Amino acid sequence: MQARGPLMIEHRLIEQMLSIIEDVLSNIRSNHKIDPVFVDIAVDFIRMYADRTHHGKEEDILFRELKNKPLSDEDRRIMNELIEEHVYGRRTTQSLVAANTRYRNGDETALDDIAESLQILIEFYPRHIEKEDKVFFPSSRDYFTDEEDQKMLAEFREFDQRMIHEKYTSVVDGLKRQQ
Ligand SMILES: [Fe+2]
Ligand SMILES: [Fe+2]
Numbered sequence: 001m002q003a004r005g006p007l008m009i010e011h012r013l014i015e016q017m018l019s020i021i022e023d024v025l026s027n028i029r030s031n032h033k034i035d036p037v038f039v040d041i042a043v044d045f046i047r048m049y050a051d052r053t054h055h056g057k058e059e060d061i062l063f064r065e066l067k068n069k070p071l072s073d074e075d076r077r078i079m080n081e082l083i084e085e086h087v088y089g090r091r092t093t094q095s096l097v098a099a100n101t102r103y104r105n106g107d108e109t110a111l112d113d114i115a116e117s118l119q120i121l122i123e124f125y126p127r128h129i130e131k132e133d134k135v136f137f138p139s140s141r142d143y144f145t146d147e148e149d150q151k152m153l154a155e156f157r158e159f160d161q162r163m164i165h166e167k168y169t170s171v172v173d174g175l176k177r178q179q
Contacts, residue, residue, distance in 0.1 A: 003152040004137040010054045011129045039100040055086045069143040085128045
């Protein structure tokens with residue numbers, strides 16, 4: 001498998017989550033309410049899986065390696081755009097969390113803000129994924145030898161192994177802070 005393989009497999013799970021969010025969004029519009037626990041689950045997925053685990057491998061390994069390569073202006077431009085989009089995703093998730101807290105505390109006007117953040121996520125993420133799958137991953141692969149590509153793949157596996165520990169350490173730390 002090429003290094004981009006696991007990233008593309010992860011894109012497929014992110015797409016499934018986005019399609020669930022899309023269904024929930026249409027429920028919000030017809031029922032004018034949402035289960036805040038659903039938002040918690042979606043936020044955990046976005047933060048831990050899409051951002052930390054998936055964007056983590058892209059930024060900390062693939063993009064790091066690409067920064068040492070003689071990228072074409074176009075590839076460099078797209079890579080910077082992708083990094084910006086990761087930041088935008090984080091900001092949107094932060095707004096979503098803030099709106100969900102207000103909603104949970106009884107502020108019904110927060111529902112529109114929740115819907116707006118969810119709408120942004122389902123619109124921008126598929127475009128981001130498509131840009132990586134169809135444009136950036138194929139063209140960036142050309143900068144690596146097979147050996148370099150396999151080395152990244154091995155580093156991806158090591159990175160993933162750390163994630164489950166990081167996740168549950170943060171769960172315990174969060175609970176300890178509440179005590
Ligand atoms: Fe990305
Ligand atoms: Fe990605």
